[in-house]
Amino acid sequence: MAGELPRSGELRIHFGAAPGVGKTFAMLCEARRRRGRGTDLVVGLVETHGRPKTAELLDGLETLPRLQFRRGDIVVEELDVAAVLARRPEVVLVDELAHTNAPGSAHPKRWQDVRDLLDAGIDVLSTVNVQHLESLNDVVEKITGVRQRETVPDEFVRRAGQIELVDITPEALRRRMAHGNIYRADRVDAAMANYFQVGNLIALRELALLWVADEVDLALQRYRTDKHIEETWETRERVVVALTGGAESETVLRRASRIAKRAGQADLLAVHVLRGDGLAGAPVGATGTLRKLADDVGASFHTVVGDSGAEGVTGSLLDFARGVNATQLVLGTSRRSRFARLFDPGIGARVVRESGSIDVHIVTHSAAGTALRLPRIRSNLPGGRRMLGWAVALLAPAAATGLGSALQPVIGLSTDVVLFFLATVVAALVGGLGPALLAALSGGLLLNFFLTPPLYSLTIGETENVITLVAMLLVAVLVALVVDRAARQAEQAARAHTEAALLASFARTVLTRSDPVPRLLEKVREAFGLRCVALLERGEDTGAGGAGWNRVAVSGPPECGRPEDADVDVEVEPGLHLIGTGRSLPAADRRLLETVGGQALLALRSQRAAEDAVRATRRAELNDTRGALLSAVGHDLRSPLTSIKVAVGSLRDPLLRLSGTDRAELLETVEESADRLTALVGNLLDSSRLASGVVQPLLERVGYDEAAARALLGLPDAARVALEIDEDLPDVCADVGLLERVVANLVDNALRHGGGAPVVLRASTYGGRAELRVVDSGPGVPKKARERLFAPFQRLGDRDATTGVGLGLSVARGLTEVMGGALTAEDTPGGGLTTVVSLPIAGRAMRSEAAIAAPGRDGDIVSADPAR
Numbered sequence: 001m002a003g004e005l006p007r008s009g010e011l012r013i014h015f016g017a018a019p020g021v022g023k024t025f026a027m028l029c030e031a032r033r034r035r036g037r038g039t040d041l042v043v044g045l046v047e048t049h050g051r052p053k054t055a056e057l058l059d060g061l062e063t064l065p066r067l068q069f070r071r072g073d074i075v076v077e078e079l080d081v082a083a084v085l086a087r088r089p090e091v092v093l094v095d096e097l098a099h100t101n102a103p104g105s106a107h108p109k110r111w112q113d114v115r116d117l118l119d120a121g122i123d124v125l126s127t128v129n130v131q132h133l134e135s136l137n138d139v140v141e142k143i144t145g146v147r148q149r150e151t152v153p154d155e156f157v158r159r160a161g162q163i164e165l166v167d168i169t170p171e172a173l174r175r176r177m178a179h180g181n182i183y184r185a186d187r188v189d190a191a192m193a194n195y196f197q198v199g200n201l202i203a204l205r206e207l208a209l210l211w212v213a214d215e216v217d218l219a220l221q222r223y224r225t226d227k228h229i230e231e232t233w234e235t236r237e238r239v240v241v242a243l244t245g246g247a248e249s250e251t252v253l254r255r256a257s258r259i260a261k262r263a264g265q266a267d268l269l270a271v272h273v274l275r276g277d278g279l280a281g282a283p284v285g286a287t288g289t290l291r292k293l294a295d296d297v298g299a300s301f302h303t304v305v306g307d308s309g310a311e312g313v314t315g316s317l318l319d320f321a322r323g324v325n326a327t328q329l330v331l332g333t334s335r336r337s338r339f340a341r342l343f344d345p346g347i348g349a350r351v352v353r354e355s356g357s358i359d360v361h362i363v364t365h366s367a368a369g370t371a372l373r374l375p376r377i378r379s380n381l382p383g384g385r386r387m388l389g390w391a392v393a394l395l396a397p398a399a400a401t402g403l404g405s406a407l408q409p410v411i412g413l414s415t416d417v418v419l420f421f422l423a424t425v426v427a428a429l430v431g432g433l434g435p436a437l438l439a440a441l442s443g444g445l446l447l448n449f450f451l452t453p454p455l456y457s458l459t460i461g462e463t464e465n466v467i468t469l470v471a472m473l474l475v476a477v478l479v480a481l482v483v484d485r486a487a488r489q490a491e492q493a494a495r496a497h498t499e500a501a502l503l504a505s506f507a508r509t510v511l512t513r514s515d516p517v518p519r520l521l522e523k524v525r526e527a528f529g530l531r532c533v534a535l536l537e538r539g540e541d542t543g544a545g546g547a548g549w550n551r552v553a554v555s556g557p558p559e560c561g562r563p564e565d566a567d568v569d570v571e572v573e574p575g576l577h578l579i580g581t582g583r584s585l586p587a588a589d590r591r592l593l594e595t596v597g598g599q600a601l602l603a604l605r606s607q608r609a610a611e612d613a614v615r616a617t618r619r620a621e622l623n624d625t626r627g628a629l630l631s632a633v634g635h636d637l638r639s640p641l642t643s644i645k646v647a648v649g650s651l652r653d654p655l656l657r658l659s660g661t662d663r664a665e666l667l668e669t670v671e672e673s674a675d676r677l678t679a680l681v682g683n684l685l686d687s688s689r690l691a692s693g694v695v696q697p698l699l700e701r702v703g704y705d706e707a708a709a710r711a712l713l714g715l716p717d718a719a720r721v722a723l724e725i726d727e728d729l730p731d732v733c734a735d736v737g738l739l740e741r742v743v744a745n746l747v748d749n750a751l752r753h754g755g756g757a758p759v760v761l762r763a764s765t766y767g768g769r770a771e772l773r774v775v776d777s778g779p780g781v782p783k784k785a786r787e788r789l790f791a792p793f794q795r796l797g798d799r800d801a802t803t804g805v806g807l808g809l810s811v812a813r814g815l816t817e818v819m820g821g822a823l824t825a826e827d828t829p830g831g832g833l834t835t836v837v838s839l840p841i842a843g844r845a846m847r848s849e850a851a852i853a854a855p856g857r858d859g860d861i862v863s864a865d866p867a868r
Contacts, residue, residue, distance in 0.1 A: 009118040011160040013097065014127045017208040018201055020182035021168045023127035024048070024095055028057035031093055031125060035061065040090040044117075045079040047095045051181060061093075069102040076102040081113045084122065091123040098132035098152040111152045118159075128152060130208040143203045144195055158215065165212045170201035237266035240321045241299070242331040243290050245272060248363075249332075250293055255363045256330035257297040266328075268299040271320050273313050295564075302569060303584040314350040316586060321358055323590060330361040389431010390438070396423035397443035404451050416451045420444070424472050428479035432487075436479060440472040502527055502592065506599050514610075516603040521555035524580070524596055528568075528589060531582030532556035535600055536563060538575040552576075552604060572597035576604075640673035647673075672716075697735035697819050701842040704729060704763045704772045707736060711743035717751050725763045725772075732770045732839040738815045739839075742823070745812040746774040746835045754778035754832070769821075769838050777832040786825045809835075 012030075014023040024046060035041050043063040048054045064084060066077040078101050084092050094117070099110040107113050114124050131140040134151045141147050157163070168176075174196060176182055183191055241256035243249045253270060260266040272290050294301040304316050321329050333348055352360050400419040404411070420443040428436030449456060509523060510516045517535065525533040534554040549562055559581060563569040566579035570593050578597040585593065647666040650656055658666070705725040712718040732739075743761075750759040754776035762773045781789060790813040812835075813823040821839035828834045 009120065009122045009124060010162075011114065011118055011124050011126065012162040012164070013157060013160045014125070014164050014166050015157075015208065015212060016127070016129050016166045017205040018129060018131070018173065018196070020173055020176055021166050023129075023166045025054050025057065026164065026166045027093060027095070027125050027127055028054065028061075031061060031091070032057060034091060042084070042087060042089040042092055044084050044092040044094045045077075045096075046093055049182075050184065053181075062089075067105070069104050071102070078102055078105050079110060079113050081106055081116055084117060085120055088120075089122065091125060092117060094124055094126050097126040097128040097157075098150045100150050109152070111156055115156070128157060130204055130211060133157065133211065136207055136211070139207065140204070144200050146195060163212060163215055165208065167205070167208070170198050170205065173201060174198065237327045238269065238325060239266045239328045239330060240269045240271055240324065240326040242317055242329070243270055243272045243293075244332070245290055249290060252330060252332040252363045253293050253297060253299070256361075257299065259328060259330060259361060268297065269302060269324055269326070270294040270299045271302045271304060271317065273304055273316050300564070300569075303567065304586060304590060314347050314354065317347075317351065318354055318358075320590065321355075323594065326358055328359045328361065329355060330363060332363050386431050386435070389427055389435035392423075392430050393427040393435035393439040393442070396426055397439055397446050399423070400443065401446045401450050404447075408451070416447060420447050421472060421475060424475055425479055428475075429483055432484050433477065433481065436477065440475070444472055503595060506596055510599050510603045510606075515607060517553040517600060517607060518555065520596070520600055520603060521553055524578075524593070525555045528580065528585060528593070529583065530556070530568065530580040532559050533578070533580045534558065534560060535572075535604070536561070536577045536579055549577075556581075568593065570594050570597045572601045576601065640677050643673040644670050697738055699733050699735060699819065701731040702734050702736050702739060703727075703731050704761075704770065707734075707739045708743050708761050708772070711740045711747065715744060715748055715751070720751060720758050721747055722758060722760045724760055729763050730765060730770060731842045732821075733842040734819045734821070734839050738819060742812045742815050742837060743772070743774070745809065746837070749809055750774050750776040750778075750833070750835070757832070765841065766838075768841055770841050772837040772839075773834050774837075775828050775832065775834045777828060777830065780827060780831055780833050781825065783827075789825055790823065 014027045014030075016023045028046065031041055031043075041061070043058065043061050045066060046058060046063075048058070064080060064087060067080045069076045069078065079094060094110065094114055097111050097114060101108055101110055101113070105113075107116075114126060117124050130136060131144070131148045132151050133154055135154045137148055137151055174192060177188055177192055177196055180188065182188075237260070239256055239260040241253055243253060256270075257268060260268040270290065270293075291301045302320065304320050317329075317331075329351065331348060331351065348360075348362050352362070397420060400416070400423045404416040404419055407415075423443055424436060424439045427439035506520060506523060509520050513519055521533045521535060524530070532554065533556060535552040536549045537552050539548045539550045551558060551561070560566050560579055563571075563577045563579050566581055567583060568580035568585050568590070570578045570590065572578050572594075578593065578600060580593075647669045650658070651663065651666055705723065705727055708723055708725060712721055712723075715721075747759060747761070755778035757777035760773075760775045762775065764771055764773075790809050809823075816823040816837055816839070819839060821837060824836050824838070826834050826836060
């Protein structure tokens with residue numbers, strides 16, 4: 001239409017935190033999607049940096065030639081804006097928006113080339129990293145130590161119709177870097193050791209997320225304005241309100257609640273600083289009232305302990321606010337009078353001055369300016385030393401006066417002045433500012449009254465005496481300030497040393513203990529003097545009652561089950577809190593406790609990872625067992641069933657004429673196969689019952705000779721077994737039926753794996769126990785493999801599944817241990833394997849436990865004796 005303004009192109013930016021996150025890859029994927037929809041699209045300039053997967057996405061896309069500029073022996077290629085304008089596609093791809101063009105280009109910056117394309121009505125897909133934003137350039141330099149010389153104005157980036165965040169975790173980015181998917185191999189080590197450190201990547205990622213979040217908020221505001229939406233769409237901030245416990249607390253808290261709501265349902269945290277002046281010194285019982293007020297407005301309540309004085313309270317309050325990442329701080333105006341504020345501006349003024357990036361709201365109230373408080377002289381010296389300083393301030397000037405009076409004929413006034421200066425300095429060194437001022441004032445008056453003409457009068461006759469008095473006061477103040485600063489630095493150094501020792505102790509606990517969390521909490525309780533320390537984890541939502549809290553670990557009496565009821569509450573991560581009861585902690589201790597909370601989190605994750613690894617190992621072992629069972633049982637079931645089916649089929653075939661001998665042989669085959677199935681099922685059931693712990697033996701006196709003879713009755717090839725058991729051998733305490741099963745399994749194993757050699761059963765006594773040996777002369781078993789003999793489904797590497805499922809020895813050991821015995825394996829002298837059953841010898845006075853044992857439960861193995 002004539003007179004219609006030309007359409008401006010739309011800019012879409014793929015935004016990332018660092019090189020290698022996948023911005024170019026995402027841009028090319030978007031280009032291929034648009035190309036698939038029929039969009040006229042060309043590639044103006046895309047840098048693949050030698051990445052093959054990125055280069056593959058360029059296949060099939062129309063690529064325009066680039067401008068070439070020569071710099072000595074190097075050829076530099078840049079975007080050909082004229083070629084793009086002449087081609088005039090719907091969409092053009094232009095990578096690296098912040099790039100600086102080579103000399104001779106139409107514009108010094110690539111974003112200016114893109115601006116020309118947008119003005120011509122061409123849509124542009126581009127990429128940019130957070131470090132290239134002009135507003136964040138200095139922040140990125142502080143984080144990474146690298147000054148980015150290629151930048152793009154934030155206003156131009158905000159011009160984009162769409163900004164897509166391409167995000168990846170720092171760990172994944174470093175793995176991508178290590179695999180050579182970002183830089184060449186010769187650049188990887190240097191990059192990972194410098195710019196691509198985990199801390200740098202985390203900080204850059206946070207900058208990218210916050211910048212995009214701000215843009216989303218601006219877009220939302222523009223949408224609300226365009227649509228004339230007046231109802232509140234609240235975003236989230238974090239507001240901290242400082243409560244004193246005084247009459248103004250309710251007013252300040254409700255004002256903070258309104259601020260939080262206007263900020264978009266921000267998190268509201270109420271904090272009460274104990275001890276000191278200003279916001280401290282609450283009346284008795286105020287803490288409970290403050291907690292109830294906080295609950296009424298939906299705020300979480302916290303208490304911290306600050307050093308006495310306005311500076312201590314200010315530091316504790318700001319430490320807490322910074323610790324919880326507060327964006328706004330609300331406190332009431334001072335209750336002190338204007339006269340008192342002449343000497344000390346108060347906590348509010350200090351908070352405003354030292355708050356940094358935290359917005360501070362000062363709320364007026366009816367109690368403002370009604371209290372008269374004199375400024376308090378604060379000192380970092382110990383109380384005992386201050387008391388000594390006051391004594392020195394009284395005695396030293398008096399001693400100087402006495403000495404000056406006694407030596408008046410010998411010394412002059414100048415020496416007297418030096419003595420009083422010395423008294424002032426000593427008082428300042430010992431007691432700090434207060435005693436120093438007292439010594440200076442009292443010394444000046446005594447010097448003027450007793451030693452300065454006119455004597456015994458406070459009249460100052462000469463101007464130089466006034467100068468002397470003022471100099472003494474200045475010396476007192478200066479020396480006291482130096483002493484106080486040294487004391488403060490010594491206190492800070494001692495605290496830092498203590499904190500370092502505590503952190504080292506906590507770290508050692510985490511690193512050296514297999515279950516470190518309980519011991520770590522115990523150390524925290526001892527170090528901070530708390531009555532109870534617990535690690536609470538939010539449980540699953542229980543419906544109307546909400547989500548409860550579970551104690552992961554606790555040290556001390558478990559008296560606190562919710563963070564709201566604790567004296568100390570540190571949020572380790574969402575849903576995991578480290579709490580303590582017994583007393584409130586200073587803000588500095590809370591910071592240390594937050595570090596400990598991080599160590600507890602790492603220990604908990606490590607512990608749970610180890611538990612998951614154990615469970616995974618168990619699952620793998622179970623899967624291996626199941627696989628072995630399926631492999632073995634598959635053949636052992638199939639083989640006898642096949643034999644039975646063939647034999648029965650032959651017997652039932654009317655066309656097959658069988659002699660009596662053939663018929664008897666087929667019936668014997670059926671019987672043997674059925675016996676094999678019965679033995680297989682019996683071993684499987686026994687193994688299952690042993691694993692479940694439901695086997696209850698009926699112990700009584702039994703002889704090895706009797707049990708062995710009965711065990712051999714049902715075994716094939718029993719003629720190859722020789723019994724060499726003395727009838728005079730003492731009886732053992734065992735279950736007759738179970739002992740027969742054990743002996744039968746051991747003899748059957750020896751017959752099948754003994755290489756056809758005879759098997760001998762011998763018995764002897766040793767150390768109050770009787771030992772039965774099943775001796776074969778077969779190939780034997782290596783010493784390292786003997787324990788595997790007694791594991792389920794083990795046949796010493798035999799995989800053909802022709803010799804059983806490998807449960808016989810496993811069941812035999814289980815039954816022996818149930819009877820209080822032991823089953824082991826040893827070498828046969830001359831070659832072979834000997835299995836040894838060791839059971840306790842039965843005492844003469846032993847009663848049969850069968851008479852007093854309770855009946856077995858359903859499914860329990862009580863006895864395998866067929867006569868019972």
